[in-house]
Amino acid sequence: MATKTRCVHSGPATWLRPVLEEWCEVVVDFCRAFEWEDVPWWYGERTAVGMFAAALIRAGWVVLEEFSTEKVEDPKSLTGINGRQDLLAVRRSKGFVAEAKNNWTRVPSRGGGLKSLLYRLVDDATCDAMAKNPYGYKRIAIVFSSPKIRRSDNLTDATSEWCSTINKLEDCARAWVLPKRAARFPEGTESDDKKAGWGNFIFPGTAVIVRECS
Numbered sequence: 001m002a003t004k005t006r007c008v009h010s011g012p013a014t015w016l017r018p019v020l021e022e023w024c025e026v027v028v029d030f031c032r033a034f035e036w037e038d039v040p041w042w043y044g045e046r047t048a049v050g051m052f053a054a055a056l057i058r059a060g061w062v063v064l065e066e067f068s069t070e071k072v073e074d075p076k077s078l079t080g081i082n083g084r085q086d087l088l089a090v091r092r093s094k095g096f097v098a099e100a101k102n103n104w105t106r107v108p109s110r111g112g113g114l115k116s117l118l119y120r121l122v123d124d125a126t127c128d129a130m131a132k133n134p135y136g137y138k139r140i141a142i143v144f145s146s147p148k149i150r151r152s153d154n155l156t157d158a159t160s161e162w163c164s165t166i167n168k169l170e171d172c173a174r175a176w177v178l179p180k181r182a183a184r185f186p187e188g189t190e191s192d193d194k195k196a197g198w199g200n201f202i203f204p205g206t207a208v209i210v211r212e213c214s
Helices: 014-033 045-058 114-130 155-167
Strands: 006-009 062-068 084-091 094-106 138-150 173-177 206-212
Touching (some): 006 014, 006 155, 014 045, 014 173, 014 206, 045 062, 045 084, 045 094, 045 138, 094 114, 114 138, 114 155, 138 155, 155 173, 155 206
Antiparallel strands (some): 084 094, 173 206
């Protein structure tokens, strides 16, 4: 069965569904603007957070990115407690602060460890979120995952594993986009620079995974 080109599951965070739907549109709009010669998931965490912020704005939220914040005492938080917050979003009386992780996720996974990897990333983002002052708002953890597939591997099997694994993260809201026109992105790089390690891979899409922190 062919993998859907986009999918949205709000999970327990039903309030996030409009944002996830807008996020899918923002990602595709970026690709169209650059005539599919560039994609936003080619870049790092900062860009990924910016795309999510754009979706929030389209959905009626006010956002602030990459700002100074206060640390809190939490010995379980091992990373990211450097006094900066990735994202704050407010809409009417609701709001949240967020910490994010970005990962180019190798598929097919070796040894079936893809779900464990994604949960580890979510847990890391959760620890980072719990280490910052929420200012009375919710805390959320965000993971951006983009499948990294060797050109010699079966694209359909790899993306199917990636999508089905993301769908198993039922305690998280999640969405993905796999535009057909990006299926072999980036084109031609294996011949442009044979020494470039990334030239042996394609990056056909991206996903966002969101957990509300307790």
